[in-house]
Structure formats: structure tokens, C-alpha cells
Amino acid sequence: MPRAPYSRMTYPFTAVVGMDDLRLALLLNAVSPAVGGVLVRGEKGTAKSTSVRALAAVLPPVAVVPGCRFGCDPAAPDPGCPDGPHEAGAAARTRPARLVELPVGASEDRLVGSLDLERALTEGVKAYEPGLLAAAHRGVLYVDEVNLLHDHLVDLLLDAAALGTAYVEREGISVRHAARFLLVGTMNPEEGELRPQLLDRFGLTVEVAAPRDPAVRAEVVRRRFASDADPAGFAAAWDDEETALAERIATARARLPRVVLSDAALRQVTAVCAAFDVDGLRADLVTARAAIAHAAWCGREEVTEDDVRVAARLALPHRRRRNPFDAPGLDDETLEQALADSRPEDDGPQDDGPQDDGPQDDGPQDDGGPDGGPDDGGGPGMGSNTYGSDAETHEKDPLPGDGEGAGEPTTAPRGEGGGRTDAAPAPDRAAVPPADPFRTRRLEVPGIGAGAAGRRSRARSERGRVVGSTRPAGAVTRLHLPSTVLAAAPHQLGRGRTGPGLRLAREDLRQATLEGREGNLVLFVVDASGSMGSRARMAAVKGAVLSLLLDAYQRRDKVGLITFRAAGAELALPPTWSVEAAAARLTGLPTGGRTPLAAGLLRAHEVLRVERVRDPRRRPLLVVVTDGRATGARGSDSLGEARRAAGLVASAGTAAVVVDCEAGPVRLGLAASLGQQLGAQTLRLEELGAESLASTVRDVRKAA
Structure with a gap:
């Protein structure tokens, strides 16, 4: 062949x-x-x-019909081919x-x-x-x-x-x-x-996944070097195997x-x-x-x-x-x-078992799995890349990620721990598993963007509803017919129109302007300090953030995660499309220590500054999850530093939402004050749910 x-x-x-x-x-x-x-x-x-x-x-x-741009088979050509019709059995060429x-x-x-x-x-x-x-x-x-x-x-x-x-x-x-x-x-x-x-x-x-055996990895590098040094010669050495x-x-x-x-x-x-x-x-x-x-x-x-x-x-x-x-x-x-x-x-x-009676001569392996290790040969005739030789049988290893515990979060031991005063840092506590996620209300970036297609904020896009028309700079892909007719109508007499047909020129064509939804960069800044209180409260906070991550996944957002506690802030997950990684980092997040709120906001400001350069069309949405408290080293003005950091973030025009996690009968309103400094919408933790929003709307309607 x-x-x-x-x-x-x-x-x-x-x-x-x-x-x-x-x-x-x-x-x-x-x-x-x-x-x-x-x-x-x-x-x-x-x-x-x-x-x-x-x-x-x-x-x-493959054999194709000469001149057919769609590669029709001469023996059975597509009857609906745009380049057809083609006669069955016509002349063919092979490519x-x-x-x-x-x-x-x-x-x-x-x-x-x-x-x-x-x-x-x-x-x-x-x-x-x-x-x-x-x-x-x-x-x-x-x-x-x-x-x-x-x-x-x-x-x-x-x-x-x-x-x-x-x-x-x-x-x-x-x-x-x-x-x-x-x-x-x-x-x-x-x-x-x-x-x-x-x-x-x-x-x-x-x-x-890459092999972990150093000898196998060395063979990969050896073959890659040989191919780079002499591509034609390396390919010729494997030509018999390729032909077979x-x-x-x-x-x-x-x-x-x-x-x-x-x-x-x-x-x-x-x-x-x-x-x-x-x-x-x-x-x-x-x-x-x-x-x-x-x-x-x-x-x-x-x-x-x-x-x-x-x-x-x-x-x-x-x-x-x-x-x-x-x-x-x-x-x-x-x-x-x-x-x-x-x-x-x-x-x-x-x-009774997955093994066959004996070696077979007709398959690459008896049950489709690895052969106990990748090919360790140095060239043709020396390895196991024979796809079913008579001398080999193969046993199936589990796929990467298989097993009963694959992908399951580890639940840390339950420990003691309640709320601490802001005067002294709370001791670190083991990671608390998040509460069950729920459907959240949609958080949006104000205005109209032009970023990547998604499902969160309003944007000019290639898909959506028609909201107007423009004169195209290049080829027309989505014609706006009413605007095109209106542009051509005043020129019909000058173009010598005498019959019912409309005379069009290139300058009459109009492109439809569509408005759809875009995906955003949702950067979470999560307070993991001791002020966040009991295990039940932290579980609820994690459950809320996990719900927002699930919402970001469904709306095709890029996500990032910053946590702050103890001595400073950490970029737990750089901006990425992998909400799974963010969920894993969130699940394993320990709590305790002081509340360096200013450090968390400054770290967010720096991450967003870099992302504006790296991905300028993707508008950011900052979600700060905190009770609004700020504690630092003794003698420092922690609350003042947090306000100044919030003003710096607001000056960059970053859209933000503050999720107020304060609990208890007496509320200090610190998160709401932070929201004002950020120019952000402030929501209490229990207001994040879509059901909560729907019930509020129903109550307002009943009152009216």
C-alpha cells in the first residue's frame, strides 16, 4: 500500500x-x-x-474527483455536493x-x-x-x-x-x-x-502523562535529538514499520x-x-x-x-x-x-477474568492497555511498537486518574476553633470542606465590552441579537438588509434604475452589529483569617465561593484566586480557565491568623494590572469575600491601609463585588464600608443565591 x-x-x-x-x-x-x-x-x-x-x-x-473542492469519492460521490453533480465511476486522482x-x-x-x-x-x-x-x-x-x-x-x-x-x-x-x-x-x-x-x-x-522512568524519558530525548538532527534519515529508519x-x-x-x-x-x-x-x-x-x-x-x-x-x-x-x-x-x-x-x-x-487464554497474534494488546512500560528500544526492530506482535501479550493498567479516590477532595481532621478577637491572631486551623454549592445570582461587569464570547456581561460579539449596523471595513459576513436597502435607496435614479430591481454598490452594504455576552476575568480575593469565625461559617464561605466558581465555569470565565491571612496575601491560583484547580485550592485552604486586608487588595491590583497587558479585551470582575475587618502588626493603621488599597483598586476602574461574610446579631458594617471605597456592589453571604434574589422580587411584588 x-x-x-x-x-x-x-x-x-x-x-x-x-x-x-x-x-x-x-x-x-x-x-x-x-x-x-x-x-x-x-x-x-x-x-x-x-x-x-x-x-x-x-x-x-484517498481517491477524489478531480477539481472537486470537497474531496468527493469517485465511487460514491455526494449527490448534494456544491461542485456537483459528479458521475459515479468518473475519472479519479489519488492524494x-x-x-x-x-x-x-x-x-x-x-x-x-x-x-x-x-x-x-x-x-x-x-x-x-x-x-x-x-x-x-x-x-x-x-x-x-x-x-x-x-x-x-x-x-x-x-x-x-x-x-x-x-x-x-x-x-x-x-x-x-x-x-x-x-x-x-x-x-x-x-x-x-x-x-x-x-x-x-x-x-x-x-x-x-509523561513517563516517570528515567530510562524511558532518556529514550524520548534520544529519538527527538535524532529526528531533529536528520529528519529524513530518522523517518527512513522507521519506514518499514510505518508501511506495515x-x-x-x-x-x-x-x-x-x-x-x-x-x-x-x-x-x-x-x-x-x-x-x-x-x-x-x-x-x-x-x-x-x-x-x-x-x-x-x-x-x-x-x-x-x-x-x-x-x-x-x-x-x-x-x-x-x-x-x-x-x-x-x-x-x-x-x-x-x-x-x-x-x-x-x-x-x-x-x-472468569480479564485475561485471555493465551497470546494472540491479531491485536496490539489483549485488552487495550499499556504493555507494562513504553517502548524502550533505540530504533526499528528494537522496541515494542509493533502493534500486536506474536511474542507479546499486554496487561491493562488503570488510566491516569482512575481509582475509587480519584478526584475526591481530602477532608482534613476536624479541630476546635471559634471566633477570635482582632487584637490577637487566631491559631491556624485545618482546612474545612466547603458546604454544598448552590445556584448563584449573575454578577456582571457594567457597560458593554468587546471581549471573548461567553455568558456573563454584555458585549459586542459575533453571536447575539442585532442592535444596529455599521459600514464594514472588509468582507461582509452578516448583512443587515434593511440598512443596506436604506443606504442604496437615495441613489437609484442616479444609477439609472428603470425596473423593479435594486441597484447596489459596494458602499451601500452594511454589516449587522450584534450584542451578546462575553466571558470575564473573575478574580476572587478570599479572607482566610481567624476573624472569619467558626468552622461552620468558613464552610459556608467556601461553599459560596465554590458556587461562584461553578457559575464562572458555566459562563466561560477566566478565574484567579488570591487568599489573605496571617502575614500577607498569596496568589493561590494565577488567572486560568481551570476552575477545577481553583476549587481544589479552595478546598484545601487553611484558616487562621491576622487579617491583612490591604495586602490582599494590593495583590489583586497587581495581578489585574498584569492581566490588562496580557489580555486587554477581557474585562475583570473583582470579587472580595470578607467580613471587612483588617488587622496587622501592633501599632499599624490596618484599616487605613485597607481603605487606601481599596481606593487604588477603584482608581483603575475595576468592577468589583464585595461579599459580606459578617455574622452575628451585632454587625459593624465594615464590608459595606469597603464596598463604598471600591465603588462596588455589596452583597451579604445569604444574598448570593438566585433563590434568595427571586424571593426578594416576589416579596416586593406582593407589597406593591
């Missing part, structure tokens, strides 16, 4: 050290793109992008499978294509320019940092991947074309998570239609999905398709229990999340019990 010519920028797929789960997930999708793509989660520098880019080079070449990369900053026009509205209005023709979905048809569409992509683009992307068709509907003009591709997204969870609804749309997911892998993919694709999913195997698939209590039926469909693909890859024409086991380990971990702070994972004991319970009663003892 001929392969695509080697690219100097492509690292050989078979030369990647270890990463067995990642390679298997990619190969299963290469065999059957209907599996639904792969989401690769892991820390930076773990060969995620290298592996994905290397896959395209081993995919079989390598494409790898198309979608950048994080891409627009909707770049993804789905754009219509030349100027030509459509002035010439009366549908001039459509295909986008990246058309270019990726019958190839690989790769989205690096998919968690940073705008939600509406992710929705479009996953819809096209699921339907195999891309739709463009604008200003009464409709275009559709085939878009079947292998979708791969990579992400670093530390930079933010995908919403659970979007996670579910990816077929498989794998967790990757390409042939095996093609063979598995040809075998795929003949693979049988028996009723017994289907019952195992559904039993496993039910055992893990996943939502909907997409998990059952994906697991079944992955099991069929694995059987074809291993050379079998009937799905076995081992195929179901491998498929479940790749298809279910990310579907078990119940809230954004849950870590993906799969419990092996539950999986094995579900498989055992769904076995036919007449099965013999040979199926």
Missing part, C-alpha cells in the same frame, strides 16, 4: 515512545471514523500533538489523507466556509468559499487546545462530525456538503475543562463491514454502560462501535468480551462526570463485575 511522501515536519507514528492508550484510540478511529473522534487530555509536553500529526502519514491515500488544523482563534466563517454576500446581491450568484470542514473531509481534523475554542465553534464542529454533513445557513442562502473526518482534540485540563455536554460528544478519551502499520489500517478498514456484534456482546456493552450510570444512549453506541473497530483491528470478525472491555475503558471515563469538578475516571472492579454479570450462563471458567 503506497503511503504519502514523508514530510520533514512529521515525526513517525511508530517512533512515538509508549502512549499505548493514545495510539490505540487514534488507530481505532482511523479504522472506523464513526467511533466519533478522540479527546486527548494531559499535561503539556506529552507528545499529544506529535502523535496526532504523525497519524495522518499512515492513513491510506494523501489530509491533516487539517483548526486554530483556537478561528472564526465561524473559517470553520464552515463563507458566502460572498457582495456577489450574491450584486451579481445574483451563490459564491461559496469552503472552510476547514470541507478541507478535512475524508481526512483528519485536529483541534489543539480544544477546551479554549469558543463553545459555538465546538458545537458546530461536533455536529458536523456526528452528522457527516456541514450546513451553512445565512441570509436565506443554504449550502450543505459532506464532512466526514477523524476528529481529534487535545487539551491541558489545567487550562480549563470542556463542558460535560461537549465532552460527551467526543467518542473516546485518553489521559496521557498503514497496510494494517487498510486491512482493518476492509474487514470492518464483516465484523459481527452478537446479541451477547451487545448485552455486555449495554450492561457496562448501565453499570456506570452514564446519561443517554450515546455511550452505548460509541462503545459498540469502538468494540467493532477493535475486533477489526485485531483481525477478528466477531466482537469478544475483550473488545468490549477495551472499548469501555476508552469510551466511558469522560461520560461519568456529574459536575464540572469531577475528575474523569473508570473503576476497573465495576467494569469487570458488569462484564461478569452479563456473560451467558453457559460460559466456561476461562472467561
Whole structure:
């Protein structure tokens, strides 16, 4: 099977050290793109992008209709192709499978294509320019940092991947074309998570991490140096393995239609999905398709229990999340019990465990897991990257993050501790777990921004309601028809109009101005001093901040966390998209000591100053959670310092909200005074809840 010519920028797929789960997930999708793509989660520098880019080079070449911009198959052309109609069996040309990369900053026009509205209005023709979905048809569409992509683009992307068709509907003009591709997204969870609804749309997911064995790490560096020194020579050394892998993919694709999913195997698939209590039926469909693909890859024409086991380990971990702070994972004991319970009663003892009867010659591993360690060879013929050699069997290790305790916060021992006077610092107390989160009221930045798309504050955006029109500087993407007609109307006589048609010129065109919502930088400044009082009170404060973090996640905000206690303030979490990291830092936050309120505000001022330079379009919202007390070293004017720090923050024009945590029958009103200094809205802790706000509105209406 001929392969695509080697690219100097492509690292050989078979030369990647270890990463067995990642390679298997990619190969299963290469065999059957209907599996639904792969989401690769892991820390930076773990060969995620290298592996994905290397896959395209081993995919079989595709035959296309000459001149078709949408890559139609000559044997079965798309009947609705915008460049068609094409005759079946027409002349064909062969080209390598494409790898198309979608950048994080891409627009909707770049993804789905754009219509030349100027030509459509002035010439009366549908001039459509295909986008990246058309270019990726019958190839690989790769989205690096998919968690940073705008939600509406992710929705479009996953819809096209699921339907195999891309739709463009604008200003009464409709275009559709085939878009079947292998979708791969990579992400670093530390930079933010995908919403659970979007996670579910990816077929498989794998967790990757750098190896901890120094010998394996040395081999990674050795191969990287060899590739950088002589890319062509390094690739040539792995050419036999690459060719064999390409042939095996093609063979598995040809075998795929003949693979049988028996009723017994289907019952195992559904039993496993039910055992893990996943939502909907997409998990059952994906697991079944992955099991069929694995059987074809291993050379079998009937799905076995081992195929179901491998498929479940790749298809279910990310579907078990119940809230954004849950870590993906799969419990092996539950999986094995579900498989055992769904076995036919007449099965013999040979199926009592996850192991097979003996080595097989038709799979990369018996159950899809790592082989006990990544490849430790120095080159072709010396390693274990043979994807199912006769001499090897493999045992499955748990995925990173698996296990009963994965992702669960540690609850510190309960200790004594009540409120302390401000005259002396309270002793440190163990971290208190937060109370249950609740739905909060929406906190907004005043005015209209122009930042990244989100769901918090008002902003000019590419999606939303039409609020006006402007004359476009470049191409028109969203025509405002009434304004265009009004601009052209006074010139009709001068342009010699005699019939019913409207004569338009370029200067008549108007672009619609849309108003939607933006995501903001929400910087939390949390008082963790001894003045915050009892464990129950601190648990309530943490629960409130956790609720605000959950709200920030849903509104696509960037978040940061500053805490102040004892001698100063600490940037517990620099601004990031990972609200999970913020929640983890909050849960483990100890309390006690003095209340350096001024230090917390000054640290916030500095962080926001840097972020304005780094991300100038993202407007900040400062949320200060405190009772308003300020204590410092003996003899210092702590309250005066806090007021001056608040004035400095206010002078920068930072929108702020103060959450008043003061409790007890006698209130000093210090938090409200701080809110006035900041020019901020002040809310009592119990007023944060959306239900509290709704009940207040109802009471006002009843009184009226």
C-alpha cells in the first residue's frame, strides 16, 4: 500500500515512545471514523500533538474527483455536493489523507466556509468559499487546545462530525456538503475543562502523562535529538514499520463491514454502560462501535468480551462526570463485575477474568492497555511498537486518574476553633470542606465590552441579537438588509434604475452589529483569617465561593484566586480557565491568623494590572469575600491601609463585588464600608443565591 511522501515536519507514528492508550484510540478511529473522534487530555509536553500529526502519514491515500473542492469519492460521490453533480465511476486522482488544523482563534466563517454576500446581491450568484470542514473531509481534523475554542465553534464542529454533513445557513442562502473526518482534540485540563455536554460528544478519551522512568524519558530525548538532527534519515529508519502499520489500517478498514456484534456482546456493552450510570444512549453506541473497530483491528470478525472491555475503558471515563469538578475516571472492579454479570450462563471458567487464554497474534494488546512500560528500544526492530506482535501479550493498567479516590477532595481532621478577637491572631486551623454549592445570582461587569464570547456581561460579539449596523471595513459576513436597502435607496435614479430591481454598490452594504455576552476575568480575593469565625461559617464561605466558581465555569470565565491571612496575601491560583484547580485550592485552604486586608487588595491590583497587558479585551470582575475587618502588626493603621488599597483598586476602574461574610446579631458594617471605597456592589453571604434574589422580587411584588 503506497503511503504519502514523508514530510520533514512529521515525526513517525511508530517512533512515538509508549502512549499505548493514545495510539490505540487514534488507530481505532482511523479504522472506523464513526467511533466519533478522540479527546486527548494531559499535561503539556506529552507528545499529544506529535502523535496526532504523525497519524495522518499512515492513513491510506484517498481517491477524489478531480477539481472537486470537497474531496468527493469517485465511487460514491455526494449527490448534494456544491461542485456537483459528479458521475459515479468518473475519472479519479489519488492524494494523501489530509491533516487539517483548526486554530483556537478561528472564526465561524473559517470553520464552515463563507458566502460572498457582495456577489450574491450584486451579481445574483451563490459564491461559496469552503472552510476547514470541507478541507478535512475524508481526512483528519485536529483541534489543539480544544477546551479554549469558543463553545459555538465546538458545537458546530461536533455536529458536523456526528452528522457527516456541514450546513451553512445565512441570509436565506443554504449550502450543505459532506464532512466526514477523524476528529481529534487535545487539551491541558489545567487550562480549563470542556463542558460535560461537549465532552460527551467526543467518542473516546485518553489521559496521557509523561513517563516517570528515567530510562524511558532518556529514550524520548534520544529519538527527538535524532529526528531533529536528520529528519529524513530518522523517518527512513522507521519506514518499514510505518508501511506495515498503514497496510494494517487498510486491512482493518476492509474487514470492518464483516465484523459481527452478537446479541451477547451487545448485552455486555449495554450492561457496562448501565453499570456506570452514564446519561443517554450515546455511550452505548460509541462503545459498540469502538468494540467493532477493535475486533477489526485485531483481525477478528466477531466482537469478544475483550473488545468490549477495551472499548469501555476508552469510551466511558469522560461520560461519568456529574459536575464540572469531577475528575474523569473508570473503576476497573465495576467494569469487570458488569462484564461478569452479563456473560451467558453457559460460559466456561476461562472467561472468569480479564485475561485471555493465551497470546494472540491479531491485536496490539489483549485488552487495550499499556504493555507494562513504553517502548524502550533505540530504533526499528528494537522496541515494542509493533502493534500486536506474536511474542507479546499486554496487561491493562488503570488510566491516569482512575481509582475509587480519584478526584475526591481530602477532608482534613476536624479541630476546635471559634471566633477570635482582632487584637490577637487566631491559631491556624485545618482546612474545612466547603458546604454544598448552590445556584448563584449573575454578577456582571457594567457597560458593554468587546471581549471573548461567553455568558456573563454584555458585549459586542459575533453571536447575539442585532442592535444596529455599521459600514464594514472588509468582507461582509452578516448583512443587515434593511440598512443596506436604506443606504442604496437615495441613489437609484442616479444609477439609472428603470425596473423593479435594486441597484447596489459596494458602499451601500452594511454589516449587522450584534450584542451578546462575553466571558470575564473573575478574580476572587478570599479572607482566610481567624476573624472569619467558626468552622461552620468558613464552610459556608467556601461553599459560596465554590458556587461562584461553578457559575464562572458555566459562563466561560477566566478565574484567579488570591487568599489573605496571617502575614500577607498569596496568589493561590494565577488567572486560568481551570476552575477545577481553583476549587481544589479552595478546598484545601487553611484558616487562621491576622487579617491583612490591604495586602490582599494590593495583590489583586497587581495581578489585574498584569492581566490588562496580557489580555486587554477581557474585562475583570473583582470579587472580595470578607467580613471587612483588617488587622496587622501592633501599632499599624490596618484599616487605613485597607481603605487606601481599596481606593487604588477603584482608581483603575475595576468592577468589583464585595461579599459580606459578617455574622452575628451585632454587625459593624465594615464590608459595606469597603464596598463604598471600591465603588462596588455589596452583597451579604445569604444574598448570593438566585433563590434568595427571586424571593426578594416576589416579596416586593406582593407589597406593591
